[in-house]
Amino acid sequence: MNKVLVLGAGQLARMMELAGTPLNLDVKALDVLSNKIVQPISPEHVYGDLTSGIGNADVITAEFEHVAHDILSKCELSGKLYPTSEAIKIGGDRRLEKTLLNSCNASNAKHHFVNSKVDFDEAIKYLSLPIIFKTALDGYDGKGQWRLKSADDAAEVWREMNSFLTASTTNVKQAIVAEQMVPFDREVSLVGVRRVNGDVAVYPLTENHHTNGILSVSVAAPVDAALQEQATTVFKALSDKLNYVGVLAIEFFQVGNQLLVNEIAPRVHNSGHWTQQGADTCQFENHLRAICDLPLGSTALVRPTAMINIIGEDTVPNDVLAIPSATIHWYNKSKRTGRKMGHINVSGEDEQQLAERLQTLSNILCKKAFPDLRQFAANYKGKQT
């Protein structure tokens, strides 16, 4: 059980290879553009096509939920795919996701599926404004979303959505999920892992901040036990229901003391990158351990840690490296606006020290490239005093 094939050859596969190599795991990845098997950290090395990749692998997993269904079927037939194609597909289709959440009694925003004008009108009647409409398939980083705040805009929103639905070329029928917008206090996520035998381990809840719909900062620090318990219960219910194997991330809206599931990701997750420096075992290693049926590693917080995404930039000032504990993780991707290019982890002995280091970091990083970081760092410090 030491040859792992990852569907998708992006940064998540790359970080799996980096985490798996010390365990003598041989991690290869399917580049879905070329349809070839490559080495994630040196993708110039090609190892044949999907069929031979499946044959060579002991175990297969995915780094993203939008894997073509014919590829998932082929992998599942081999008996090596973890998690199941069902779990991966749920992460890629909001309709399946909502159905799962309801079947597990996992609290989530009131919603309605929209395939037609009739559905659309029903959604507006059934849910009160404001409503957020999200594409069932292929939406990520805030793309494929419409907000309806006033009934006056309904015709315009329907027109845009309808032309989107009509133009959709997805293999599976596209649709829209209308959701009651939740006046949440903050967004948090739980990254957890489940092994074949049902063992479960969860990391502490992480607080997430978005800029222009893309995750910009995640912070892991000691959390309220009741809240952690609430999230863990949801994790267990969902992962048991799916007989899930590997890392699963659950994003929540926190409203008062209640957590509502926003969405789930059947994979290692951006909001878990802090675990590389802040936890006993990082999410990439734990995902590999789970799918290779090895004992799960401790998910304990070693020290408060923040993860800052580097978006659309391929350099940061070298001074970042001089901040104690600051670690840069580049993904070796070509620069493009809005693209996740890397991330920085920074830790502190306690939250006060983390706050100080975040302030230092925010003063070094270019304000244009990290537009909300200074404000975030100032607030984070404020919370501690």
Next chain:
Amino acid sequence: MNKVLVLGAGQLARMMELAGTPLNLDVKALDVLSNKIVQPISPEHVYGDLTSGIGNADVITAEFEHVAHDILSKCELSGKLYPTSEAIKIGGDRRLEKTLLNSCNASNAKHHFVNSKVDFDEAIKYLSLPIIFKTALDGYDGKGQWRLKSADDAAEVWREMNSFLTASTTNVKQAIVAEQMVPFDREVSLVGVRRVNGDVAVYPLTENHHTNGILSVSVAAPVDAALQEQATTVFKALSDKLNYVGVLAIEFFQVGNQLLVNEIAPRVHNSGHWTQQGADTCQFENHLRAICDLPLGSTALVRPTAMINIIGEDTVPNDVLAIPSATIHWYNKSKRTGRKMGHINVSGEDEQQLAERLQTLSNILCKKAFPDLRQFAANYKGKQT
């Protein structure tokens, strides 16, 4: 400055690649057996010969001190070699090493160079018994050493050493360094790093334990400030004298409150492997930062951490992975008696917790493969109570 060539393609180059990849450093290595440039973690990928490797690299370094002198010369001529060939050679020749130590007033064991029977007799007169004789070149992991405890054995020791000297085929003339055996209390080492501009950072002193002449355990925990200061002073003197760039390790005998230099290693060092889990920045990343002229990373201890070498074994029980914080680092080498195959790092919030985890670990690992570990773990616990 992002293409690094490492002379030597063993585990140290491998761990440099793992540490350098997140910084977008492209780490390749010279396999000294095939004389080809390879990717350390996937050595089946070959990138040409030394000449093209030197041409492609921005910076060149070494993972071991016994690099052939003609290779060092070639690399130095390119102007890209860090540290200098002088520093690397000193690590590979005990005569040069002793001369350096004396020139820096670094305390070390009384010694005498032996090239002939006359030198041998002088050594016995000049140094009092017991004496340890070490080959000047090519000795490591306790190989190439003779101990003289009683004058009665002198003839026999000389006979063995002389036949060794006669048979020696090293390019540089082989010799023996006779050293007064030091009745030390313990062995410690200091791993530090120096940047081109003279910036220096040192890790906390590590306590080292050997089994059959090979390092078996290193422990890093909070250390006595005066002792740390003493070691740091030696580090600064030696590294400044050599205008050193990169990680340099110094092994000491501790006698009471005094540190005597045993030997130096001009490279990342086995006694610094704990830094992968126990320090803000690991030694591999700091070595790369130094030679690429990037700011040095903090060397602060995050939590007490022990490193246990896996010697001559290519598996350990999976239960090791269930110990919180335990991390296995395999080197992907074929099994051979006495060979360093990998290591395990284990940490604790404090020394008490580390002691408990070491005990758990020592009970899981095979006693035959880790002969001294149970005793060590028991003693370590004893020290804390």
